[in-house]
Amino acid sequence: MAARGWALPLGAAACGLAVWVALRRRKRAVLALPRLSSDAGASALAAALQRCGVVVVEGLAPELAEQAKRELADKGLQGTFHGAEGSFAGHHTRRNAGKALGESLAAQELAQHPLILEAVEKVLLRWCKRINLGTCSAISVEPPSGNEAPAPPQVLHRDNSMWGASTWPWLPSSSFKGRPEFSVSVMWALSDFTASNGATRFLPGSNHWPAQGGAYGKGVGPLPEEADAVKATMARGSVALWLGNTLHGAGAHSGKEPSARHGLVFIYNLGWLKPEHNFHWAMPPGVLRSFSPKLQELIGLFGQNAVEHEWYTGPVYTQPYLGGPSGSSAGEGVQF
Numbered sequence: 001m002a003a004r005g006w007a008l009p010l011g012a013a014a015c016g017l018a019v020w021v022a023l024r025r026r027k028r029a030v031l032a033l034p035r036l037s038s039d040a041g042a043s044a045l046a047a048a049l050q051r052c053g054v055v056v057v058e059g060l061a062p063e064l065a066e067q068a069k070r071e072l073a074d075k076g077l078q079g080t081f082h083g084a085e086g087s088f089a090g091h092h093t094r095r096n097a098g099k100a101l102g103e104s105l106a107a108q109e110l111a112q113h114p115l116i117l118e119a120v121e122k123v124l125l126r127w128c129k130r131i132n133l134g135t136c137s138a139i140s141v142e143p144p145s146g147n148e149a150p151a152p153p154q155v156l157h158r159d160n161s162m163w164g165a166s167t168w169p170w171l172p173s174s175s176f177k178g179r180p181e182f183s184v185s186v187m188w189a190l191s192d193f194t195a196s197n198g199a200t201r202f203l204p205g206s207n208h209w210p211a212q213g214g215a216y217g218k219g220v221g222p223l224p225e226e227a228d229a230v231k232a233t234m235a236r237g238s239v240a241l242w243l244g245n246t247l248h249g250a251g252a253h254s255g256k257e258p259s260a261r262h263g264l265v266f267i268y269n270l271g272w273l274k275p276e277h278n279f280h281w282a283m284p285p286g287v288l289r290s291f292s293p294k295l296q297e298l299i300g301l302f303g304q305n306a307v308e309h310e311w312y313t314g315p316v317y318t319q320p321y322l323g324g325p326s327g328s329s330a331g332e333g334v335q336f
């Protein structure tokens with residue numbers, strides 16, 4: 001009798017839970033990954049990006065991609081690093097962070113690609129006066145060597161977690177309620193990205209989902225939607241753009257193909273946010289001075305002031321340093 005008395009409420013609770021899960025899943029819809037051709041305009045790009053959180057533009061700059069791959073390879077592997085086993089960066093993943101921008105002229109061109117910049121500005125300029133280039137990482141997902149097992153894919157994450165923003169409770173809870181975007185990430189395929197060599201995985205539409213606890217991995221366990229992740233396969237010279245709120249992560253290299261997957265990712269963020277990479281320290285002043293005015297402006301070196309004052313639009317660096325109180329001499333390091 002007592003057992004039957006409990007069965008009804010338990011059954012109702014289970015049913016309620018199923019409905020809740022279904023509703024939650026429907027709200028967290030995984031969309032198709034939009035693909036545009038290289039003659040699409042910036043408005044189409046920005047619209048697709050805002051709708052699905054990610055977009056691929058096919059065949060936008062194959063020559064520059066090839067040149068960037070060659071220029072970075074010419075420098076050898078010096079100054080690149082592998083992530084530790086189980087790390088966010090990836091055990092079989094080689095990274096060249098920050099300084100890659102100075103090591104490749106083609107990377108500099110790609111970083112200021114006019115179509116991409118226009119699309120990124122269309123998305124981000126509603127929350128800031130200017131955008132910054134905050135991250136430049138050459139990322140090579142390598143095949144396992146010898147008898148090694150393939151490294152697992154990178155955990156699905158949101159790039160805005162680098163500012164802690166994916167879990168800020170005071171932000172509107174979803175894009176529909178006005179949650180801002182903090183960044184747009186732009187991954188150039190320097191080699192073909194295939195389903196088995198580590199093409200970036202995405203949950204298109206996750207930019208609209210309510211924030212869930214934990215920026216990535218931490219305490220939340222695998223996402224129920226993990227299996228729905230879409231691989232952004234693309235040919236060399238194609239590019240994938242995604243929002244800071246979009247869940248994504250590098251794929252695993254199965255080892256079926258002998259060569260690494262080479263990508264070059266730039267993250268553009270709201271101009272008033274701290275950039276991930278400190279380009280000013282990563283490369284010597286002479287290299288920074290050789291950058292185009294546009295690129296100098298993008299890394300916050302020169303041009304329009306990085307802060308939001310209307311009354312000041314001069315260079316970020318102001319007067320030359322004239323020496324410290326103990327008589328140390330003026331260094332040339334901060335004078336551009």
Ligand SMILES: O=C(O)CCC(=O)C(=O)O
Pocket residue numbers: 089139154159187198199200201248249250251263
């Ligand atoms: O390499 C990739 O495909 C993505 C890397 C990435 O999302 C990251 O490190 O934040």
Ligand SMILES: [Fe+2]
Pocket residue numbers: 157158159248249
């Ligand atoms: Fe990422």
